[in-house]
Amino acid sequence: MxxxxxxxxxxxxxxxxxxxxxxxxxxxxxxxxxxxxxxxxxxxxxxxxDVIVFEVDGEKKEEKLESPYIKGTLAEAVYLPKEFDTKNVNDNKFEAMGTGEYEDFLFSVAREENAKDLEFEIFVMKRNASIQFGDKKTVVTEIDLEKHPVLKEKYDYVIKSELGIGNKFSALKVNNGERIVVSVMIKNQDKLNYGEFALELLRKVELPEPA
Structure with a gap:
């Protein structure tokens, strides 16, 4: 046994x-x-x-992208065509001005602390976007994020401002008392049909992870 x-x-x-x-x-x-x-x-x-694909008047375009240095307080990374020259880099602001084919394009990321609730920040953003330039009336249009899932995942609110002197696409993210606004300004009248390009640049931004 x-x-x-x-x-x-x-x-x-x-x-x-x-x-x-x-x-x-x-x-x-x-x-x-x-x-x-x-x-x-x-x-x-x-x-x-590494690339951006977009359409202008039905024509497909493709551009190679680079990732310039940006402070981690603003974004983990941004991706821009090589024709964009960085003009300003600090903890609270990043600017890159387009040259050559993208002359009169301005890409920027701005950060501010002590942000209020989302509803108030949207109100402020819309008010600031509605500032009139001379005798040109500004037209502000909200981008339907339901049609742009990548933008919806990254941002709380996105608008297009027709300023008379050009178009500006702005994306807002409010998190833990901070407000981050990413924008693409198009001042070249011949490039106002580059709206899809501007939205693609907004999609490419990798925002900081919530603290």
Whole structure:
């Protein structure tokens, strides 16, 4: 009887050991798969950010993008055509002016602390956007975020301002008492049909993770 019990105990130990090894191998395999998926997602994301594809009057255009230096308080990264020259970089503001084909384009990210609730910040943004330039009346149009899921994921509110002297696309994010506004200004009258390009630049911004 004693030998039989000893045999049963040894058999059980071997089975448990084998199960444990199988479980460890499965866990390791799952971890490797997950790590590979993260790597692939990061590589795909980087590839997506390397180019911008948009349409102008029905014509498809594609531009290679670069990621200029920006303070982490404003964004983790922004992606712009190489024709954009950085003009201002500090903890609270980033500006890049377009040259060549993108002359009179201005891309900016601005950050302010002590933000109020979202409703109030939207009111302030709309009021500021409605400032009239000379005898030109400003027309402000809210962008329907339901039609732009990537923008909806990143921002709380997006508008287009027709200023008379050009168009401006502005995106608002309010988080933990901070307000971040990303904007693309188009002052070149021949490029006012580059609205999709402006929205694509807004989509490419990687905002800071919530604190």
């Amino acid at each position: 004693g030998k039989l019990l000893t045999g049963l105990v040894l058999s059980s130990a071997l089975i448990l050991g084998a199960c444990s090894n199988d479980a460890n191998e499965a866990t390791n395999a799952n971890q490797e798969v997950a790590a590979e998926e993260v790597k692939e997602n990061n590589e795909t994301k980087q590839q997506d950010n």
